[in-house]
Amino acid sequence: MVCGYCSTGCGLKVHLKDGQAINLTPTADYPVNLGMACPKGWEALRVLQSDDRATTPMVRNREDGTLRDASWHEAVQLFCDRFKKIQSEHGNDSVAFISTGQIPTEEMAFLGSLAKFGMGMLHGDGNTRQCMATSVVAYKQSFGFDAPPFTYADLEQSDALVFVGANLCIGHPILWQRVLRNKNNPALIVIDPRKTETAMSATEHLAIKPKSDMSLLYGLAKLLIDSGAIDDPFIQKHTNGFEAFREHVQAFPLDRVCIETGISAEQLTRVAKTIANAKRASFWWTMGVNQSYQGVRTAQAIINLALMTGNMGKPGTGANSITGQCNAMGSRLFSNTTNLLGHHEFANPEHREKVASILDIPLGKITTENSWAYDQIVSGIEAGKIKGLWIIATNTAHSWIHSSRARELLSKLDFLVVQDMYFNTHTAQQADLVLPAAGWGEKEGTFINSERRFGVIKRVAKAPGQALSDFSIFRLIADAWGCGDLFSKWTKPEDVFQTMKELSRGQACDISGIENYAALDRHGGIQWPWSSEDAEHNAAPEQERRLFADGRFYHSDGRANFIFAEPEAMPEATCLDYPFVLLTGRGSVSQWHTETRTSKSPVLKSLYPAEAYVEIHPADALRLGIKAGRQVMVKSRRGECVVCASVTSTVQQGQLFMPMHDAKTNLLTLEHVDPYSRQPSYKDCAVTIRPWVGRAKALQS
Numbered sequence: 001m002v003c004g005y006c007s008t009g010c011g012l013k014v015h016l017k018d019g020q021a022i023n024l025t026p027t028a029d030y031p032v033n034l035g036m037a038c039p040k041g042w043e044a045l046r047v048l049q050s051d052d053r054a055t056t057p058m059v060r061n062r063e064d065g066t067l068r069d070a071s072w073h074e075a076v077q078l079f080c081d082r083f084k085k086i087q088s089e090h091g092n093d094s095v096a097f098i099s100t101g102q103i104p105t106e107e108m109a110f111l112g113s114l115a116k117f118g119m120g121m122l123h124g125d126g127n128t129r130q131c132m133a134t135s136v137v138a139y140k141q142s143f144g145f146d147a148p149p150f151t152y153a154d155l156e157q158s159d160a161l162v163f164v165g166a167n168l169c170i171g172h173p174i175l176w177q178r179v180l181r182n183k184n185n186p187a188l189i190v191i192d193p194r195k196t197e198t199a200m201s202a203t204e205h206l207a208i209k210p211k212s213d214m215s216l217l218y219g220l221a222k223l224l225i226d227s228g229a230i231d232d233p234f235i236q237k238h239t240n241g242f243e244a245f246r247e248h249v250q251a252f253p254l255d256r257v258c259i260e261t262g263i264s265a266e267q268l269t270r271v272a273k274t275i276a277n278a279k280r281a282s283f284w285w286t287m288g289v290n291q292s293y294q295g296v297r298t299a300q301a302i303i304n305l306a307l308m309t310g311n312m313g314k315p316g317t318g319a320n321s322i323t324g325q326c327n328a329m330g331s332r333l334f335s336n337t338t339n340l341l342g343h344h345e346f347a348n349p350e351h352r353e354k355v356a357s358i359l360d361i362p363l364g365k366i367t368t369e370n371s372w373a374y375d376q377i378v379s380g381i382e383a384g385k386i387k388g389l390w391i392i393a394t395n396t397a398h399s400w401i402h403s404s405r406a407r408e409l410l411s412k413l414d415f416l417v418v419q420d421m422y423f424n425t426h427t428a429q430q431a432d433l434v435l436p437a438a439g440w441g442e443k444e445g446t447f448i449n450s451e452r453r454f455g456v457i458k459r460v461a462k463a464p465g466q467a468l469s470d471f472s473i474f475r476l477i478a479d480a481w482g483c484g485d486l487f488s489k490w491t492k493p494e495d496v497f498q499t500m501k502e503l504s505r506g507q508a509c510d511i512s513g514i515e516n517y518a519a520l521d522r523h524g525g526i527q528w529p530w531s532s533e534d535a536e537h538n539a540a541p542e543q544e545r546r547l548f549a550d551g552r553f554y555h556s557d558g559r560a561n562f563i564f565a566e567p568e569a570m571p572e573a574t575c576l577d578y579p580f581v582l583l584t585g586r587g588s589v590s591q592w593h594t595e596t597r598t599s600k601s602p603v604l605k606s607l608y609p610a611e612a613y614v615e616i617h618p619a620d621a622l623r624l625g626i627k628a629g630r631q632v633m634v635k636s637r638r639g640e641c642v643v644c645a646s647v648t649s650t651v652q653q654g655q656l657f658m659p660m661h662d663a664k665t666n667l668l669t670l671e672h673v674d675p676y677s678r679q680p681s682y683k684d685c686a687v688t689i690r691p692w693v694g695r696a697k698a699l700q701s
């Protein structure tokens with residue numbers, strides 16, 4: 001079965017005794033990881049055993065703030081009574097849900113269907129808004145569908161790999177192993193303000209000024225155009241808008257780009273030549289691009305480079321967004337949040353009819369309006385429009401940008417339900433009702449990894465106490481709410497999978513040819529698309545398939561679009577009071593997001609610093625009297641925290657870096673989003689830092 005942390009989607013072989021998991025090893029012949037796993041994967045079973053597991057439903061006494069155990073009957077009844085009361089007083093859209101990229105696709109589809117078609121909610125989004133929304137919108141606008149084109153073999157087949165805001169060594173360590181298997185002695189070009197572990201291994205590290213990546217990418221495009229290093233036949237035959245793009249990048253001559261990015265003309269020219277000379281160049285990005293206030297246009301600046309050089313649809317090429325969570329891709333297609341099930345449109349009458357007919361539900365159950373995005377739901381609480389919230393397998397109070405505001409707003413809700421494996425996450429601590437959920441390894445379903453590969457997870461361990469799979473919780477709620485009949489066909493996850501196949505039919509993500517879970521097991525996972533026609537005409541799916549080999553994209557004219565914009569300044573510029581730019585990101589291979597799981601493994605904990613820390617350049621530290629290992633106060637306009645100083649030249653002068661895993665980091669971040677994807681921009685806010693000798697304040701978590 002596949003791992004339940006990151007989107008790499010490694011295969012793990014779980015060893016059983018008396019039907020229960022006792023150990024695991026990476027699957028040697030799984031096409032993703034080829035027998036490798038990172039520490040999180042190796043420790044995946046350990047984190048299931050923890051005293052912090054939620055083992056019974058819990059109800060908060062609002063008088064004294066304590067939680068008491070409750071039966072499932074009482075919990076589900078309370079859930080229905082409170083949310084129905086709120087809806088009857090304030091309208092159906094006053095209750096919303098926040099979903100996740102951490103549960104199987106089938107559970108996402110059930111949740112989205114139950115909430116919107118069964119309970120009449122209008123607004124629901126997922127924590128994938130925090131990691132992947134930018135890529136979704138960029139691909140849709142450029143290619144006509146949210147379609148990451150690559151397969152992991154491309155990492156081994158390129159002559160030049162360009163990583164933009166992507167620290168594979170830490171974020172996707174097994175994909176980095178795939179890079180190391182590349183026998184072409186490839187050029188590794190890393191574009192990142194910080195000297196990350198990946199940048200340290202690069203042949204070229206472009207240590208740009210924060211948020212100057214658009215200027216850099218346009219500057220590279222101009223250099224490539226000026227030197228004739230473009231694939232004119234590909235551009236003419238398969239794209240729209242290149243002439244306007246050519247015109248646009250004329251405004252990015254070397255002198256402007258050097259000033260804006262801090263990169264020398266020599267290095268820029270050298271990198272452009274490397275890309276031009278590569279037979280197969282591939283372009284990869286992750287959160288450094290996605291979590292940006294101009295993320296969509298930055299991602300499209302990367303896509304433009306791949307399109308104009310004809311690096312698309314061939315081995316070792318592509319404009320490739322690497323996803324974050326194990327099932328962010330499932331959320332993108334089937335969560336029924338901002339897209340209608342199967343990546344359809346709520347506003348499209350034909351799409352609504354198709355979905356209603358496949359689900360066999362009244363057409364009127366499907367809303368014609370798009371949901372609010374995560375940030376709009378949060379602001380909806382402030383505006384008094386959202387009164388009830390159901391949060392599933394995510395930790396809003398820790399991970400949402402400017403988290404002190406998020407926490408304050410959560411506390412204003414009339415009713416907050418948190419459904420999670422652990423009863424004491426930052427968000428669960430604010431819940432009125434905690435529903436105990438089974439985790440990875442305790443239930444079944446499918447995940448979709450970054451290269452569009454469906455893989456299966458299985459039940460190899462018993463959930464503790466009365467914890468239930470999210471699927472079973474949704475079933476209980478549907479029946480108690482009185483809408484269980486709408487989903488009567490869904491008695492187990494594989495029933496939902498069969499519905500998903502029908503929903504996908506005719507879409508770019510068509511999986512109608514995947515027979516069942518057993519077929520996924522047999523073939524080492526199957527990438528979408530795999531339609532019934534594909535299955536009819538082929539003995540078996542090839543293990544590695546990429547999109548656009550025929551140059552046909554998903555827009556109605558079959559072409560990809562060049563899309564671009566003028567770079568904008570950071571919304572919160574540094575100043576005398578707040579002279580540093582705060583960068584955020586992953587800390588180590590052994591940590592995952594808000595650490596609700598990874599902190600439960602003693603092995604993983606031993607592999608990363610015990611204390612939260614901030615990286616500061618030695619020259620800045622010297623100037624401010626900051627010593628390595630000593631406490632410092634980091635402060636923004638929104639909050640402050642005390643952490644340990646790590647004096648290192650991985651950051652440039654005037655920049656600080658804090659890992660996102662500690663809840664302190666988001667006390668500082670500035671809430672602002674990309675206008676197209678509404679993804680928060682976590683990596684650019686102004687802060688100040690000074691030595692700290694006093695006691696930590698209550699504001700810290």
Ligand code: SF4
Pocket residue numbers: 003004005006007008009010033036037038039040041042172173174175
């Ligand atoms: Fe799991 Fe990702 Fe590690 Fe693979 S790289 S073992 S999928 S966490």
